[in-house]
Amino acid sequence: MKEETNSSIEDVLKSLDYQSCEPEADSYYHEQMYAILQERHKQEIIKSALIKYYKAEELKIYQAELIKMQAHLERTGKKMIILFDGRDASGKGGTIRRITRYMNEKHYRVVALGKPNPVQRTELHMKRYIEQFPRAGEIVLFDRSWYNRAMVEPVMEFCTNDQYNRFLKKVTLYENNFILDAGQTILLKLYFSVSKEEQAKRFERRRNDPLRQWKLSEVDLQAQDLWDEFTEKKMVMLQKTHTRECPWWIVKSDDKHRARLETMKLILSAVKYRGRRRSLDYKPDAEVVVPGNIELLRMKNQIKEYGKPLL
Secondary structure, X not given: OHXXXXXXXXXXXXXXXXXXXXXXXXXXXXXXXXXXXXXXXXXXXXXXXXHHHHHHHHHHHXXXXXXXXXXXXXXXXXXXXXXXXXXXXXXXXXXXXXXXXXXXXXXXXXXXXXXXXXXXXXXXXXXXXXXOOOOOOOEXXXXXXXXXXXXXXXXXXXXXXXXXXXXXXXXXXXXXXXXXXXXXXXXXXXXEEOOHHHHHHHHHHHXXXXXXXXXXXXXXXXXXXXXXXXXXXXXXXXXXXXXXXXXEEEEEOOOHHHHHHHHHHHHHHOOOOOOOOOOOOOOOOOOOEEEHHHHHHHHHHHHHHHOOOOO
C-alpha cells in the first residue's frame, strides 16, 4: 500500500514537471499535486503523517526529560551504563537513536563493538567492554554488550562451552563491582524481546528495502532457524544473571513506538534528578516492560504447558 501511494505521488510530480523552485511556485505545485491525487491516497498520506507526528511529539516530552537527567549526571559526576541486548531485529538500534536524539553529544557514547581481533580473543572477555566504560558525568549505551557471550556466541559456536559457563558464573561479580563504585555508576540491563512472527516480517523488510539491506547479516539469516536455541540461552541467562542488585528488564518490542516510549520511562525512573516534570507518568507500562524474574516465570510456565519456552 505504501509503495502504491509513493508511486502515485511520483506520477503526479512527473505530470506537473516538478522541479525545485521558489517558495511561491513550490506552494503552487503542492496545491496541484493535492488536487490530482486520488481521495484514497490523500487519506492515507494524511493519516500516515498525523500518526508519525503524534508519535514524535509523544516522545519529545520524555526526550526533554532525558536532557535534564543527562545534565544531572554531568553535574554530580555520576556514570550510567545501559545495555541493549536481545534478538536480531528487536528494535535496539532504533530505540537508542530516539533516546540520544537531542542529548548533548559530549556526554554520551553509543558503543557497538565488532568481532574481537586476534589479540582480544586471548584476553579477558570483559576487558574490551570495560575499556569503553563511562567517565564521570557520561552515559554509555551498549548496542549489544558483554552478554553476547551468553546468547549469540554459544548459539553460533563463537565460544567454547567452558568460556560460556565461566562467563555465566562470574559476570554478576563484575557487575556488582561496577555498581559498588561508591554509588557512582548506574547499570541498566535491557533485553528487547520480539516475537518470531514480527522478527520474520522485519527480516523480509530488510531483504526488500535497499535502505535496510545493510542490516541483514549472516547471523540474521539463521536467527529464525535457531529460534529455540536462542530462547533456551535467554532462559539460562535470566536464571543465572538476573539479580536484585543488577536485574534484567524485558522490553516487549513488537510495537516499536511503545517500546521506545516505555524504555525512556524506565531510564528516567532509574535516576533522581532536579527539575523533573511532575505531571508526567514515569512508570513503565507493565505490558511492555517486564522484570526478568517475571519473564523467567512465564517461560517456566510455558515449558509446563507446551513442553518448551516460547518467549
